[in-house]
Amino acid sequence: MITGVPVQYFLILATLMFFAGVYGFLTRRNLITMLMATELILNSVNINFMAFNRYLYPQKMEGMFFSLFVIAVAASEAAVAIAIIINIYRRFATINVEDVNQMKF
Amino acid sequence: MINFGYTIWILLLPFLMFLLLGLAGHKLKPKLSGLLGTAGLGIITVLSYITAYKYFFTSEKVDGAYQKIIALNGVWLQLTENLHIDIGILLDPISVMMLIVVTTVSFMVHIYSIGYMHGEKGFERFFAFLSLFSFSMLGLVVATNIFQMYIFWELVGVSSYLLIGFYYTKPSAVRASKKAFIVTRFADMGFLIGILILSFNTKTFDFISLTSLTGPAITQTGGAAFMGLSVLTWSMIFVYMGGVGKSAMFPFHIWLPDAMEGPTPVSALIHAATMVVAGVYLVARMFPIYSLAAPDALNVVAYVGAFSSLLAAVIACTQTDIKRVLAFSTMSQIGYMMLALGVSGYGGHDGLGYMASMFHLFTHAMFKALLFLGAGAIIHAVHSNHMTEMGGLRKYLPITHATFLIACLTIAGIPPLSGFFSKDEILTAALHHNKLLFAVEYAVAGLTAFYMFRLYFSIFWGKETHYHHTPHEAPALMTIPLIILAIGSVFAGFIPFSKLVTSDGMPFESHIEMSVAVPSVLIGLIGIGIAFIMYRKETAIPDRLAAAFKYSYKWSYNKFYVDEAYIFITKNIIFRYISTPIAWFDRHIIDGTMNSIAFVAQLVSFRIRGFQSGQLQKYGFVFVTGAISLAILLIYLWK
Numbered sequence: 001m002i003t004g005v006p007v008q009y010f011l012i013l014a015t016l017m018f019f020a021g022v023y024g025f026l027t028r029r030n031l032i033t034m035l036m037a038t039e040l041i042l043n044s045v046n047i048n049f050m051a052f053n054r055y056l057y058p059q060k061m062e063g064m065f066f067s068l069f070v071i072a073v074a075a076s077e078a079a080v081a082i083a084i085i086i087n088i089y090r091r092f093a094t095i096n097v098e099d100v101n102q103m104k105f
Numbered sequence: 106m107i108n109f110g111y112t113i114w115i116l117l118l119p120f121l122m123f124l125l126l127g128l129a130g131h132k133l134k135p136k137l138s139g140l141l142g143t144a145g146l147g148i149i150t151v152l153s154y155i156t157a158y159k160y161f162f163t164s165e166k167v168d169g170a171y172q173k174i175i176a177l178n179g180v181w182l183q184l185t186e187n188l189h190i191d192i193g194i195l196l197d198p199i200s201v202m203m204l205i206v207v208t209t210v211s212f213m214v215h216i217y218s219i220g221y222m223h224g225e226k227g228f229e230r231f232f233a234f235l236s237l238f239s240f241s242m243l244g245l246v247v248a249t250n251i252f253q254m255y256i257f258w259e260l261v262g263v264s265s266y267l268l269i270g271f272y273y274t275k276p277s278a279v280r281a282s283k284k285a286f287i288v289t290r291f292a293d294m295g296f297l298i299g300i301l302i303l304s305f306n307t308k309t310f311d312f313i314s315l316t317s318l319t320g321p322a323i324t325q326t327g328g329a330a331f332m333g334l335s336v337l338t339w340s341m342i343f344v345y346m347g348g349v350g351k352s353a354m355f356p357f358h359i360w361l362p363d364a365m366e367g368p369t370p371v372s373a374l375i376h377a378a379t380m381v382v383a384g385v386y387l388v389a390r391m392f393p394i395y396s397l398a399a400p401d402a403l404n405v406v407a408y409v410g411a412f413s414s415l416l417a418a419v420i421a422c423t424q425t426d427i428k429r430v431l432a433f434s435t436m437s438q439i440g441y442m443m444l445a446l447g448v449s450g451y452g453g454h455d456g457l458g459y460m461a462s463m464f465h466l467f468t469h470a471m472f473k474a475l476l477f478l479g480a481g482a483i484i485h486a487v488h489s490n491h492m493t494e495m496g497g498l499r500k501y502l503p504i505t506h507a508t509f510l511i512a513c514l515t516i517a518g519i520p521p522l523s524g525f526f527s528k529d530e531i532l533t534a535a536l537h538h539n540k541l542l543f544a545v546e547y548a549v550a551g552l553t554a555f556y557m558f559r560l561y562f563s564i565f566w567g568k569e570t571h572y573h574h575t576p577h578e579a580p581a582l583m584t585i586p587l588i589i590l591a592i593g594s595v596f597a598g599f600i601p602f603s604k605l606v607t608s609d610g611m612p613f614e615s616h617i618e619m620s621v622a623v624p625s626v627l628i629g630l631i632g633i634g635i636a637f638i639m640y641r642k643e644t645a646i647p648d649r650l651a652a653a654f655k656y657s658y659k660w661s662y663n664k665f666y667v668d669e670a671y672i673f674i675t676k677n678i679i680f681r682y683i684s685t686p687i688a689w690f691d692r693h694i695i696d697g698t699m700n701s702i703a704f705v706a707q708l709v710s711f712r713i714r715g716f717q718s719g720q721l722q723k724y725g726f727v728f729v730t731g732a733i734s735l736a737i738l739l740i741y742l743w744k
Contacts, residue, residue: 022729026722097721104719 010051017044031085031095035078042074109176112156112194115149115204116247119240122146123233130229139222142232143215146239150208153201160201161605170610173197173313178249187308193249195312198606199389199463203246206470209593210378211239213586217478218370220582221485231271231368238264242379246386250310251300251344254387258296258347261380262289268375269367281363288360292350299343306336316393323398334401341395341402345388345409352384352439355413359668361436365428365490369481372428377435377477378470385442385466392459392608396451407447411545414440416665418552422559423651423661426490427480430560431473434516437549438469444546445531448538449608456608457615458538461530464602468523471597472515475590479509482583483564486576492560496567496643501576504584506565508591513561515594517554517629523598525626526617533621550625554632562640 017040024037046067053063089095122145130138166172178193215235222231241260248254263286270282304310307321314320322337334342348354353361364376375381388395388406395403414437421433442462449458482505487495499506515524528550535543578584603615639646651658660666 026726026729029722100721101719105714105717 007051007055010047014044014047014051017041017047029096029098031088031097031100034097035081035085038081039074039078042070046070109156109159109174109194109196111152112176112196112247115152115156115208116194116240116244118145118149119236119243123236123240126229126233126236130233133229135228136219138229139215139219139232142236143212143219145236146208146212146215149239149243150212153204153208156196157201157205160196161198166610169612171198171605172610175249175313176247181253188304188310190252190310191250192253194247195249196247198610199386200246202463202467202606203386204243206467207239207242207246207379210470210474210590211235211242211374213474213478213590214370214374217373217481217583217586218368220580221370221481222368225368227271231268234264234267234271235371235374238268238375238380242383245383248312250312251304251315251391252310254390255293255296255300255347258351258383259293261375261383262286262293262351265289265364265375265380268371269364271368271371272366275366278366281360281366285360285364288357289350292357293347295343295350296347299340299346302336302340302343306340312390316391318393318397322394335399337394338399338402341391341399342405344391345384345402345406348384348387348443349409350384351387352381352443353413353436354384354409354440354443355416356667358413358417358436359671362429362432362664365426365432369428369477369484372432373474373477373481376432377473381435381439382442382466382470385439385446385462388443388446389459389463392446392449393451395446396449396608403447405447407444407539407542410440410443410445410447411542412440414438414444414549415545415552418549418556419661420664421556422552423658425492427483427492427495427560427564428477428490430492430556431476431480434476434553434557435473437553438465438473438516441528441531441546441549442466442469444542445534448535448542452609453607453611454613454615456613457530457603458534459608460603460606460615461527461534463606464600465527465531467600467602468515468527468594468597471590472512472524472594475508475512475587475594476516478583478587478590479505479512482579482587483509485579485583487572492563494570495564496570497565498576499565502565502578504578504587508584508587509561509565511591512594513557516557517633518550518625519629520622520626521598523594523596525622526598527602529617529622529625530615532625533618536621547625547628551628551632554629555636558633558636559640562636566641568643 021037021040021044024040025034028034028037049063049067049070053060057063085095088100092100094100122142126133126138126142133141160174161171164172164174174196176194176196178191180189181192182190184190215232218231218235222228225231238261241257241264245254245257245261248257266282266286269285270278272278300310303315303322307315309315309321315322317323350357361376361381365372367376395406417433417436417440421430421437424430424433442465445458445462445465447458449456449460449462451459482502483495483498484490486498486502486505489495511522515522518525518528520526532543532546532550535546604612607613638644639650663669
């Protein structure tokens with residue numbers, strides 16, 4: 001238990017991580033990097049869950065369960081995403097997201 | 106109570122035969138399919154005669170009147186609690202009589218066709234259509250309700266269309282079949298309107314409750330009036346419009362002469378004996394309503410009939426195509442039947458006209474079918490329809506000649522042949538009712554005798570024509586029906602019709618009225634005499650007369666330009682001033698609205714389609730911006 005650290009610190013950290021993830025997702029052209037940015041977003045949410053659970057309802061555990069679920073889902077999602085990226089690479093010989101633009105008008 | 110349940114086979118058998126010949130006919134030998142069709146019709150002819158015998162001589166009468174018997178009835182379409190369309194079989198004097206007429210003539214025509222159509226392409230198709238026609242016509246005559254009648258009414262129209270256009274590679278036949286279908290269909294629109302008005306006001310389709318003397322149609326004649334006539338009268342006039350179309354009365358007669366493009370046995374069956382009298386049958390079926398509740402509509406029937414019979418008789422005098430002469434003669438004789446109904450009263454001896462009409466329908470079916478089949482035998486021998494290319498055929502075609510002469514004498518009303526009796530009853534009925542109509546019909550009787558014998562003398566006497574091939578008598582398959590029908594024409598007059606077929610089912614005594622019979626025979630003889638003088642030998646009289654009455658001859662020869670009037674009205678008036686603006690409105694306003702909506706949508710979508718660029722990160726940017734904007738909006742601005 002980290003005493004003396006107010007909840008706002010955790011929330012600021014989570015917000016920074018979240019927007020760093022969004023920024024990475026929108027600016028990086030490499031699909032793998034974008035995937036990593038997505039993980040950053042998910043983890044920022046996990047921190048929020050944990051912080052609120054700990055500070056607001058210390059006797060309950062729903063926030064932790066949620067975090068565990070998010071971690072599990074993020075792991076499987078990463079597997080699926082990597083599979084998609086491998087397929088994209090086989091098909092287009094690139095993982096630059098700007099070159100993968102066949103789905104348009 | 107006698108069980109008439111077997112009468113269902115009268116309907117089913119020809120229908121099954123149609124399916125068999127229509128679906129599997131091309132696999133059968135032509136001869137076999139012809140024989141099958143004929144055998145099927147033979148069976149239902151026998152059934153019809155049995156039915157007629159049982160109905161007229163063994164069925165129970167109530168107070169001496171023949172009853173209407175529902176042999177079978179089933180609900181076909183249940184629309185609401187009260188409104189349902191049934192299919193069934195109704196037996197009453199006129200429907201039983203029509204069963205006899207239709208099956209007899211149809212059977213004769215079937216036998217004849219085996220000979221006449223021999224070697225034609227589509228032999229089995231012909232017999233399939235004949236079976237379809239027989240089925241439809243029989244369904245029409247035994248209809249238990251007006252809607253069933255309408256259904257079969259359209260079916261006979263379709264069969265007529267198919268058979269007129271039998272030689273579908275011939276453009277004139279195709280035109281004629283289209284014309285027949287469209288003209289009758291137009292008239293049937295009136296019939297449908299009439300049915301709807303009538304059943305809306307009476308809440309029933311059923312003939313028995315419609316024509317019941319205590320039924321709603323007859324007792325509740327009131328109701329809103331339009332242009333001085335009650336709603337019921339209007340509905341009966343509309344119903345009669347259907348009859349006018351089918352029976353080729355003025356002004357819807359234009360399809361009948363053209364319908365002669367079909368094979369001759371078809372003309373005999375459909376366009377002389379059975380289908381074209383459906384209009385007469387319809388009026389007879391609804392007769393109690395016409396007579397008791399809508400006398401104005403009945404007057405329309407009488408005048409249209411009289412005018413048509415006169416018009417057709419005048420036209421028939423100048424035509425040279427033998428089948429067209431017979432077609433106009435048919436129209437004229439049906440006009441007689443319509444007139445007889447129109448001048449008739451209801452019940453007992455007042456119903457003389459009704460009886461006379463049915464009587465004439467019966468005898469006319471025999472002798473007109475005979476005339477057409479005879480004409481077919483002549484065409485078969487000479488390979489031409491035009492009487493100008495015939496002459497002196499009596500030596501080559503003795504049997505045809507004898508039977509044709511009998512038929513001509515019958516239609517001219519010479520006693521003791523059947524036409525004399527029925528025509529005499531009609532003239533008597535007309536005399537008692539309306540002197541003007543009597544005078545018209547009296548003149549038509551003379552004209553009939555004249556044009557029929559003009560035809561007869563031009564074909565069998567007249568000039569000695571040189572033929573490329575010596576004409577030969579038709580085969581026995583064709584002459585036997587001629588002989589049977591000739592016997593029918595001779596003796597049908599002795600059937601005591603007034604005992605059997607009357608307006609209210611009660612038999613009454615009818616007798617030959619000498620004051621009518623003698624003058625009508627006289628005018629018939631005068632007509633024959635004039636024809637004898639003009640056409641017995643080749644003379645210059647016809648040409649001189651034609652030259653002397655140039656204009657009337659020209660008008661009559663061109664059928665009083667009714668066809669041209671139709672063309673003028675449709676092409677120059679309806680097409681130009683109604684159809685063209687409607688077409689313009691449809692193309693420019695209706696289509697234009699739809700097209701401009703589509704055009705605007707397309708325009709907008711071309712402008713905005715750039716948003717869908719395929720760039721994943723652009724979508725993400727828009728999504729994130731939107732989410733943040735919504736968050737700001739909901740948290741800070743939405744109070």
